[in-house]
Amino acid sequence: MTFRAGIEEICRLIANILKTLGIDGVKYDVMQTTKTEFGDITTNVAFLIAKKTSRKPNDIARDFVENRIKLYIDDSKSARRSSLIESAYPHPAGYINFKLNATNIASSTLTEILSNPHFAESNIGNGKSVIIEHTSVNPNKALHIGHVRNLVIGDTLYRLLRMTNHNPIVLNYVDDSGLQVADLVVGFLFAGFPIDSNRSQKFDIYCGDEVYSKVNELYTNDKDLAEKRRFVLKEIELGQSDVSKLASHISRRVLAEQLKTCWRLRAHYDLLNFESHILASNQWNKTFEILKKKGVLVLETEGKNKDCWIIRSKVTDDKIVVRSDGTATYIAKDIPYALWKLGLIPDYSHYYKFSDQWDNSILWATTLDAKSYSGDHPKFNSAEVAVTIIDSRQSKLQDLVSYVIFKLMGTDTKEYKHLAYEPVTLSSNTAKMLGLDIGKKDFAHMSGRKGVVVYADYVLDILHTKALEEIKKRRDHSEETLLRASAEDIAISAMRYNLIKQDLDKMITFDITESLSLEGDTGPYLQYAYARSQRILEKSRVEISNINFSLLSDESETSLLLEISKLDMIIEDAAKNLNPKILARYAYKLAVKFNLFYEKTPVLREPNPEKVVLRLALVKSFEIVMKKVFEILGMVAMAIM
RNA sequence: GGGCUCAUAGUUCAGUUUGGAUAGAAUGGCUGCCUGCGGAGCAGUUGGUCGAGGGUUCAAAUCCCUCUGGGCCCGCCA
Numbered sequence: 001m002t003f004r005a006g007i008e009e010i011c012r013l014i015a016n017i018l019k020t021l022g023i024d025g026v027k028y029d030v031m032q033t034t035k036t037e038f039g040d041i042t043t044n045v046a047f048l049i050a051k052k053t054s055r056k057p058n059d060i061a062r063d064f065v066e067n068r069i070k071l072y073i074d075d076s077k078s079a080r081r082s083s084l085i086e087s088a089y090p091h092p093a094g095y096i097n098f099k100l101n102a103t104n105i106a107s108s109t110l111t112e113i114l115s116n117p118h119f120a121e122s123n124i125g126n127g128k129s130v131i132i133e134h135t136s137v138n139p140n141k142a143l144h145i146g147h148v149r150n151l152v153i154g155d156t157l158y159r160l161l162r163m164t165n166h167n168p169i170v171l172n173y174v175d176d177s178g179l180q181v182a183d184l185v186v187g188f189l190f191a192g193f194p195i196d197s198n199r200s201q202k203f204d205i206y207c208g209d210e211v212y213s214k215v216n217e218l219y220t221n222d223k224d225l226a227e228k229r230r231f232v233l234k235e236i237e238l239g240q241s242d243v244s245k246l247a248s249h250i251s252r253r254v255l256a257e258q259l260k261t262c263w264r265l266r267a268h269y270d271l272l273n274f275e276s277h278i279l280a281s282n283q284w285n286k287t288f289e290i291l292k293k294k295g296v297l298v299l300e301t302e303g304k305n306k307d308c309w310i311i312r313s314k315v316t317d318d319k320i321v322v323r324s325d326g327t328a329t330y331i332a333k334d335i336p337y338a339l340w341k342l343g344l345i346p347d348y349s350h351y352y353k354f355s356d357q358w359d360n361s362i363l364w365a366t367t368l369d370a371k372s373y374s375g376d377h378p379k380f381n382s383a384e385v386a387v388t389i390i391d392s393r394q395s396k397l398q399d400l401v402s403y404v405i406f407k408l409m410g411t412d413t414k415e416y417k418h419l420a421y422e423p424v425t426l427s428s429n430t431a432k433m434l435g436l437d438i439g440k441k442d443f444a445h446m447s448g449r450k451g452v453v454v455y456a457d458y459v460l461d462i463l464h465t466k467a468l469e470e471i472k473k474r475r476d477h478s479e480e481t482l483l484r485a486s487a488e489d490i491a492i493s494a495m496r497y498n499l500i501k502q503d504l505d506k507m508i509t510f511d512i513t514e515s516l517s518l519e520g521d522t523g524p525y526l527q528y529a530y531a532r533s534q535r536i537l538e539k540s541r542v543e544i545s546n547i548n549f550s551l552l553s554d555e556s557e558t559s560l561l562l563e564i565s566k567l568d569m570i571i572e573d574a575a576k577n578l579n580p581k582i583l584a585r586y587a588y589k590l591a592v593k594f595n596l597f598y599e600k601t602p603v604l605r606e607p608n609p610e611k612v613v614l615r616l617a618l619v620k621s622f623e624i625v626m627k628k629v630f631e632i633l634g635m636v637a638m639a640i641m
Numbered sequence: 642g643g644g645c646u647c648a649u650a651g652u653u654c655a656g657u658u659u660g661g662a663u664a665g666a667a668u669g670g671c672u673g674c675c676u677g678c679g680g681a682g683c684a685g686u687u688g689g690u691c692g693a694g695g696g697u698u699c700a701a702a703u704c705c706c707u708c709u710g711g712g713c714c715c716g717c718c719a
Contacts, residue, residue: 180719308717316714393714502654
């Protein structure tokens, strides 16, 4: 992978020039250009020297190129040293622009991709163990489109970290002891909802759509029912009783349905953490002692919070953690969990094999029953970094958790990070289509309780149907089951790409009509480019060997080549910044470059056999790189669409 | 009231971390391109006082300040 090597060579060159001129302390940039007419790589060093010496940037740039850089390039060529720099020229604006040597880039990039299966993998993780928590949907409803954003961010991050030699473990936190589950129990026991509805509806959708939202409507007029909720919640907290067993049964059943949707979206998990186990094993008491000892918690002696244990920090106002009656508040659940993730409290749980997963891995779950141990499991609770993916509404609480960890660890390396993202809302059009009244607003926040939701499976099903129609236009001779499998691959890739390509701190206004588009900057566009490359490779009878890299000449070839050669930089950038979007943008750019190449440059119809081999090598490399990118994005590289 | 965050083409968004060259895509509208390696594609055209104002700078969508508008958070609820 040599785009980076090109940048590094230019950095060395500039550094040497500055050294001979006796200039130091200049923090210049060597970076990609914004446009091809400016070459491939550019530096702003002339601007910065201009500042120091009161010479014009343009003069300096010209001086550098004529008197220094050209010598270097000529020297490299005459000495047959393998330089990646082809040429350099000063731009009147003051930049020094470089063009890379296509032959040398092609030679090293394509050779490496074609011969080394681990070509763009990086070691920035150095084996570091990272816990990623994502999804964590309350087990009383089905996943809606907003939950999918969470899942896709987390799962892409998992794939990204695995590619960069981190050791990621994925947790899905199941709040099986909260109010939401109590609402379902109330619905089944006291509001006449049958547990087994006769409909073909998925159980999680039934619970969320029918029971949960309807029960919440009933509360407003039925004081007695609201009273029942308090009773049920108490029973759940105490455990053991029939009511609590029913709650457990229901939440497990909903969870099983939720997991089907998660797995449909090709998400991988390592462990289900049940909140009830954290509560039942009394993690809070141990945590409480530690926090008191370290002085993170202080006992308020006066004012309105008198007799409460609070966290006093700069990040927020005083936060009550233990009430004056000695009971713990909500945040007290999050703190032990965070400490457990980083191994700061002893492991409280045993683990059993919950089920097998779509990717042939095992999904484990916590249990307090020592006898249920079922085989070797990874070490779950002692990560060096914990990344928690929750939407930005939780930012303040998560900041507080980070603060607590920081107070306990000091400058140690362990780290708790909240990866925040803005929620997904429904566009006014989509809300109207669903018969929801949102007034004059442009969008509506989703709410399971209010029934303002678009379910993930619903959107996937429509996408599937639409993709199937398109497929049948082109492949009507194939078997129906094969066509359906392809439609499913397209639907899933489309949804994942759609929810990962945007910036995390931008609210997504979900429009069902727009989300069904299969054209333009969408998943299918990327998959189509890949499928095209497959047709070429499939029809070719030529062996890709003895490649003559010097025949690379067309703009469409070099521009595709350079894009391919950036993969390693992109992966590192995305992983370092925990920013999966970078990879999605890259995938799109790569597909655009390939489609351009495909239109402009014939491969199989090229008369020169040496050029055919070279172009095949380029197509093959594109295939391999695109496949790798798809793998990280959780998209399917389809040989045929 | 305090805090966080967003604002770029009719619409949805890149670009802001690390200031730099004529501000890029997609979509929509209009118009071309299939006997050709698959048209889920390609090309052209239309469309922007980068929310407003000030400041710093040779240079600001990008950095700083003020303001406006949208969203979120701020309970001895969970």
